Amino acid sequence: MSEVEQGSGASTGAGPVTFSPSAAAAVASLLGPVDAELARRYPGDPGTRQPVHTVYVPADAFTAGTVAEWGRQALAALDAHAGTPAELAEALGVPADELITEVHARVRAKLEREPIEDLRIDFEDGYGPRPDAEEDAEAVRVARLLAAAVADGTAPPYLGVRIKCMEAAVRDRGIRTLELFLSTLLAEHGGLPDGLVLTLPKVTYPQQVTALVLLLQDFEQRAGLPAGRIGFEIQIETTQAILGPDGRATVALMIEAAEGRATGLHYGTFDYSASCGVGAAYQSMDHPVADHAKAVMQVAAAGTGVRLSDGSTNVIPTGPREQVFAAWNLHHRLVRRSLARAYYQGWDMHPAHLPTRYAAVYAFYREGLAAAAARLAAYVAKAGGDVMDEPATAKALSGYLLRGLDCGAVDLAEVTALTGLDRARLDALSGR
DSSP states (O other), rough: OOOOHHHHHOSSSOOOOOOOHHHHHHHHHHHHHOOOOOOOOOOOOOOOOSEEEEEEEEEGGGTTTTTHHHHHHHHHHHHHHHHHHHHHHHHHHHOOOOOHHHHHHHHHHHHHHOOOOOEEEESTEEETOOOHHOOOHHHHHHHHHHHHHHHOOSOOOOOEEOOOSSTTTHHHHHHHHHHHHHHHHHHTTSSTTEEEEEEEEEOEEESHHHHHHHHHHHHHHHHHOOTOOEEEEEEEESGGGGOOOSSSSSEEEEEETTTOOEEEEEEEEHHHHHHOOOGGGHHHHHHHSHHHHHHHHHHHHHHTTTTOOOOOOOOOOOHHHHHHHHHHHHHHHHHHEEEEEEOEEEEOSSGGHHHHHHHHHHHHHHTTTTHHHHHHHHHHEEEEEEEEHHHHHHHHHHHHHHHHHHTTHHHHHHHHHSSSHHHHHHHHHHHH
C-alpha cells in the first residue's frame, strides 16, 4: 500500500465514520450559552406598528386642541399651495401621474383622520429652563391632558414626553418632571396608556441610561406595575454616544444598559452636527457626519428590536409659494432618502411638514406595492420569477407591505388581491 493510500483517512470498517456522542455534547455545552445570549440580545423586531414620524411640541405650547390644530394647519397649507395633484407634483418635483393623484387623495384623508402618529411633548430644548413651580405645574397639566385625550379617543397612537437629560446641571429637574408626569398620568388614566413613549436626550455615557432604568424600576415597583412596563427612546445627539473615550462604539453599550427597555434610537440632527463642529448652514440629515452616526446606530440596533428614527429639518414651509415649494421639495427629498436607508421614522417640527411627510411615505410604499406583492406571492407559491428570494427577503417584503398598511399608504384589500395573503399570513411571514 502506498503512503497516499495509508494516509487517505478512508474508512476501513463496516460503516461510515460519524461524530462521537461526546463531540456533539461538547458542541452543545460550548454553544448553549451563546444561543441564550443571541436570544437575549437579538430578539428581532417587536412586530408592532412603528409611527412614520414624531411630532415635537414644546410643553408650554401643548393644549387639548394641539393635535386637531396641527391637522387643520397642515390641510390649510396643502389647500393653499398644492390643492391639486398637479400642484403637489410641481412642489415635489415629481411626475404628475396616477401615483401622485392617489398619493394626494390619501394625504388629504390622513390629515383629516390622523394627522399625528407620534406626539412628543418637550420639556428639554424646546421648553428650556423655567422656575421649578412652573415646570412642576406644566408636567401635571400635560399628563392630565394626555390622559383625557386617551380616554376620549383623540390621542395619537403614540404619545409621551422628552425630559431633560441626565447631566448634573439639569438631572434633578428632569427626574422631578418625569416623576410628576408618570404619577399624574397613572392616577388620571388608571394605568399607563399602551402608546406611552419617553425620550432621554443628550446621552453621553451608558450609566445615564442605567440611571433611567433604575428610576423606572423603582416607579414600577411602587406603582404595582409589571417589571419592564415602561420603555424609552435614546436620543443620539452627542459624539460620545457614537464613539466613547476608549474607542468603543458607545451606542451598543447604551442599548445593553437599557436592559430591554430601549424602544428606539433617535438621531438629533442639530445637536450632533454642532458637536462635530459643523456650521449652522450645513447642519442637515444628509451631512456626512449624520450618515456616519446613523450607520453606527443602524448596525448597533440591528436585530435588537430597537428601532431607528432620523432627525428633522428646520427649514419651515411658510411664506410665499416659491419658499413653501422649496422647503417642501427639501423635506420630501430628505424623507425619501431616509426611507431608502431603512429609517422609517423621522421628526417633524411644523404642521406644514405633514403634507410632505405623508406624500413621501405614501409614494414610497405605493410605487413598490405591485413589485413587492408579486415577489412575495411568487415566494409563497414557490413559483420562482426574475429573483430567487430567500426567507429573509420574504420577511422584508411582508414587512414593507405591513408598514404601508400601518400608515394608510395601502389598503388590506389591495394587498390581499395582489398577494393572496390575509393580514395574519403577512404578520407570520414578517415575524410579527
